[in-house]
Every structure is written in structure tokens, then in C-alpha cells.
Amino acid sequence: MAAYRPRPSAKQSTPVKIRTGNVEQELEAKFKSAQAKATKVGVENLTKKDIDGLSSAQLKELRGY
Numbered sequence: 620m621a622a623y624r625p626r627p628s629a630k631q632s633t634p635v636k637i638r639t640g641n642v643e644q645e646l647e648a649k650f651k652s653a654q655a656k657a658t659k660v661g662v663e664n665l666t667k668k669d670i671d672g673l674s675s676a677q678l679k680e681l682r683g684y
Contacts, residue, residue, distance in 0.1 A: 646672060646673070646674075646677075649672060649673065650673055650677045650681075652669075653665060653669050653670060653673065653677075653681060654681060656669060657681055662681055662682055662683075665681075
């Protein structure tokens with residue numbers, strides 16, 4: 620009798636978030652939010668969720684480069 624092994628399943632994909640409205644405005648609002656949080660708690664304490672979707676230029680600005 621063979622040992623139980625789960626069947627290989629299809630690789631699960633990450634759900635795609637569909638942006639509504641003006642993408643540039645949403646990204647700018649997210650950047651402003653990250654800036655405000657960085658002022659309160661420090662840049663090093665921002666989470667992945669806080670900075671996800673920001674451009675490299677915006678990240679550099681947050682870090683003060």
C-alpha cells in the first residue's frame with residue numbers, strides 16, 4: 620500500500636488588484652500616506668504594504684537620498 624501523498628496542484632496565482640480611477644492620483648496619495656507614516660514612525664519601520672507600488676524614485680525620496 621502506497622503512502623498518502625497530496626496530488627500536485629496547479630500553482631496558485633496572486634490575485635490581481637484592478638485599479639480604478641486615475642492611477643497617478645492613487646499612487647501619489649499612497650506616496651503621501653507613506654511620507655506621513657515615515658514622519659511618525661521612521662522610514663525603517665514602514666511595512667511592505669506601505670511601500671508596495673511606489674516607484675524607485677519615490678522610495679529614494681522617502682529615504683532621503
